[in-house]
Amino acid sequence: MTTSRVGHIAYNTFREAVRDRVLYNLVFFALLLLASTPLFGKISIGLERIVLVNLGLTAVTIFGMLISIFIGIGLVSKEIDKKTLYTVLSRPVRRWEFILGKYFGLGLTLLVNTLFMAVGFFAALLYIEHGFQRSDVQLLCALYFIMLQFMVIVAITLLFSSFSSPMLSALFAFGYFVIGNFAEELRGAANLLDGVSRAIVLGISYLVPNFTAMNVISQVAHSEGITGALLLQNSLYAILYSAAALSAAVLIFENRNLK
Amino acid sequence: MSAIEISNLAKTYQVGFFRKAEKAALKNLTLEVRQGEIFGYLGPNGAGKTTTLKLLMGLMFPTSGSATILGRAISDPQVKQSIGFLPEQPYFYDYLTARELLEYYASLSAVPAKERSSRAQKMLDRVGLGGAANTQLRKFSKGMLQRAGIAQAIIHDPEIVFLDEPMSGLDPIGRREVRDLIQELNDEGKTVFFSTHILSDAETLCDRVAVLNRGELQGVGVVADLLAETVGKREIIWEGASTALDALGTKVKIVGDIARTVIDDRQADAAIDAIRHAGGRLKSLMPVQGALEDYFLKHTEPGAIAEVKSE
Numbered sequence: 001m002t003t004s005r006v007g008h009i010a011y012n013t014f015r016e017a018v019r020d021r022v023l024y025n026l027v028f029f030a031l032l033l034l035a036s037t038p039l040f041g042k043i044s045i046g047l048e049r050i051v052l053v054n055l056g057l058t059a060v061t062i063f064g065m066l067i068s069i070f071i072g073i074g075l076v077s078k079e080i081d082k083k084t085l086y087t088v089l090s091r092p093v094r095r096w097e098f099i100l101g102k103y104f105g106l107g108l109t110l111l112v113n114t115l116f117m118a119v120g121f122f123a124a125l126l127y128i129e130h131g132f133q134r135s136d137v138q139l140l141c142a143l144y145f146i147m148l149q150f151m152v153i154v155a156i157t158l159l160f161s162s163f164s165s166p167m168l169s170a171l172f173a174f175g176y177f178v179i180g181n182f183a184e185e186l187r188g189a190a191n192l193l194d195g196v197s198r199a200i201v202l203g204i205s206y207l208v209p210n211f212t213a214m215n216v217i218s219q220v221a222h223s224e225g226i227t228g229a230l231l232l233q234n235s236l237y238a239i240l241y242s243a244a245a246l247s248a249a250v251l252i253f254e255n256r257n258l259k
Numbered sequence: 260m261s262a263i264e265i266s267n268l269a270k271t272y273q274v275g276f277f278r279k280a281e282k283a284a285l286k287n288l289t290l291e292v293r294q295g296e297i298f299g300y301l302g303p304n305g306a307g308k309t310t311t312l313k314l315l316m317g318l319m320f321p322t323s324g325s326a327t328i329l330g331r332a333i334s335d336p337q338v339k340q341s342i343g344f345l346p347e348q349p350y351f352y353d354y355l356t357a358r359e360l361l362e363y364y365a366s367l368s369a370v371p372a373k374e375r376s377s378r379a380q381k382m383l384d385r386v387g388l389g390g391a392a393n394t395q396l397r398k399f400s401k402g403m404l405q406r407a408g409i410a411q412a413i414i415h416d417p418e419i420v421f422l423d424e425p426m427s428g429l430d431p432i433g434r435r436e437v438r439d440l441i442q443e444l445n446d447e448g449k450t451v452f453f454s455t456h457i458l459s460d461a462e463t464l465c466d467r468v469a470v471l472n473r474g475e476l477q478g479v480g481v482v483a484d485l486l487a488e489t490v491g492k493r494e495i496i497w498e499g500a501s502t503a504l505d506a507l508g509t510k511v512k513i514v515g516d517i518a519r520t521v522i523d524d525r526q527a528d529a530a531i532d533a534i535r536h537a538g539g540r541l542k543s544l545m546p547v548q549g550a551l552e553d554y555f556l557k558h559t560e561p562g563a564i565a566e567v568k569s570e
Contacts, residue, residue: 008366012352019354082350087411090316090344090421091367092336258318259272 005093006101013105017071018112027113030063034120038128048128053139053221056121061146061217063117064110068150069173071109072157073166075102080258089258096250103158103246110150118143138219141226145214148238152209153177155245162249162256179204180211209241260330262419262450263292263315268324270310270474284310286474287324292452292467294418297445299461300454301555302471308454309347311471312423316344328419340369343412347423347454349404353397357388357407360396361414368415382410387436402433409440413449420444422453426460438464458555470555491524492547495531500539504530521547 017023037055038048076099079085088098125139126132156176160169179186186205190198214234216226270285285307292298302308313319315326315333331338351360361379370378383389386406391399399407405425412420425441426434434457441451441464455461461468462482469479497503501518504511507530509520518539522530527544534541 005367008363012355012363015359016352016354083346083348084350084352086313086316086318086346087344087349087351087364087408088367089318090339090342091364091415092339092369093367094336255320257320258313 005097006104009088009093009098009101010103010105010108013075013102014108014112017106017109020071022070023067023109023113026063026067027116030059030117031120033059033063034117034124037124049125050221052124052128054217056124057139057142057146057217057220060114060117060121060143061149061215064114064146064150065153065177067113068106068110068153069157069170069177071106072154072173073161073169075106075158076161076253077166077169085258095254099158099162099246099250099253103154103242106154107151110154111147114143114147114150133223135223135225138216138223138226141231142216142220144231145216145234148234149209149211149214152180152211152238152241152245155242155249156209159245159249159252162253176208177211180209181215182212183208183210184212210237213237260294261291261327262294262296263290263298263326263328263452265290265311265315265326266324268311268314268326269322270307270314270319271322283474285314288471288474288476290469290476290479292450294450295445295448296466297441297451297464298453299465299468300452300471301456301458301461301468302454303456305473306471307474308471309423310474312344312346312421312454315421316342340415341418343415343417343420345405345408345412345420345422345425347427349408351396351404351407351411353395356393356395357383357399357410358392360407361410364411365414370415378414382414383407386410386440401428402430405429405433405437409437413444417449419450419452422451424455425453426455426457434460492521493524493527494519494521494543494545494547495527495534495541496543497534498540498542500534500537503534503537503539506533517542 034056037052037059043051076085079088085098089095122132122139125136153173153176157169157173160172164172183205186201186208190202190205193201213230214237216230219226265288268285268288269283272282272284273279274282288307288311300308300311310319314321315328317333317339326333328338329341352363355363358376358379361382362375365375365378366372380389380392383392386409388403388406388410391403396404396407405428409422409425412422422441425437429437438460441453445451453464465482467479467481470477495504496517496519498516498518501511501513501516503518504520504522507520507522507526509522511518511520513519531541531544
């Protein structure tokens, strides 16, 4: 029964997103950018593929991240503001089921959205290369890692939106995304410090999600291989990080008075 | 077994940012609602009605006290299977059609998949929205939203229906329809608990009512019993000698040769004598029918009276 309720809430969240014009605007701009990447490639003779992969996958990441944050911040707060949550929680729906349903609903939206953008990206690649190479499989790994990043950022956004305003949640989540992309550099910087400041910077570098390890765009652009160990490591990391963020969100939400 | 049993339920909020102060929204509420009755929960705006409903729905947590619904603690998720809830001024997922909305709520209330569609249509027909089943809720008027709200509250055939200000914002026809619907639900054996500040609705529909003011219960009982508190007065009408009762100090209305006033029961004999003595002719002496409004006003402070609609 729990699975079914989570599934229904997830499907409704997905339905809300796909009926939202904002999503279509973002997807339209992302596809427009992907369609224009072969032009950028033509400017850089001999580097078409590198430019296309870098630009294309970065566009997929940024637009997906925008969707994760801007839809994610409203997932809980909008339901409280509009009181739609009252008619859900007055049914046999537990609060954690609601949070999980929202998480998977936005996850499904992002998956479909990433698939659309991936089709656009591979179409652009086909246009400039007139075919696919075996090493292009690595691009799927990069897209999988991008999807993992989305799932982590959605969990973080849900965590923030379970106790703060949508605007603050967006700022926090975006800050986490940016800092997370420099997690490795932050750890390196911590080693140059000592004492309390070292502990603080190191603490922050481990608290924010390590998106550096999940960002393999540059590697796949240069047709470098992705190891199985990295696949496993990133998958486990994303699952555990998301689970921790969702657990915290549930813990806060379970005790929240809905005024 | 009672439908609802509330025991010393209290809710206190902390207000203020730097200097926190406590504000009691509900003070030690003890109340029992019997199965199969229409129970009116009355009070001016800000009396604590919505807070009570949110506590019963598990949307808020009490500071102290407890409550049971059909013998189960309100924290028991099983309780929710037996109840339906319409919040005040409801707003629904406006990207859904009325049918999709009801099917969604039916799925969350464990209505079997094969029954959802037919039950959604049946409920929409029942609340008069059958023709708007495939219209998105963003195109609905306030009255239509209220009706959709009632439909979602009963889609899973609950035993108890909680309605928070169900008539608020509706035109007279809409209010009449909602009143009829509440009566129909009760005729089917459902317990209906509804909050309102429109007293005539409560007077027409309720078996029993509770009056709440500033978070405190002022009285609870059968409407007729509560009204008994407000009577003890008689209307006296006589012809001629319009100044006969001046000595009683009552305000007399005079139309032509006919005079009318309201006196205390214990003044009746003296009034009759005075009229006869002054040469007047008694035409009528009737007990005054108390109104729920009188009780309500008597138990709410002057500040609150201005906010009360008595239609």
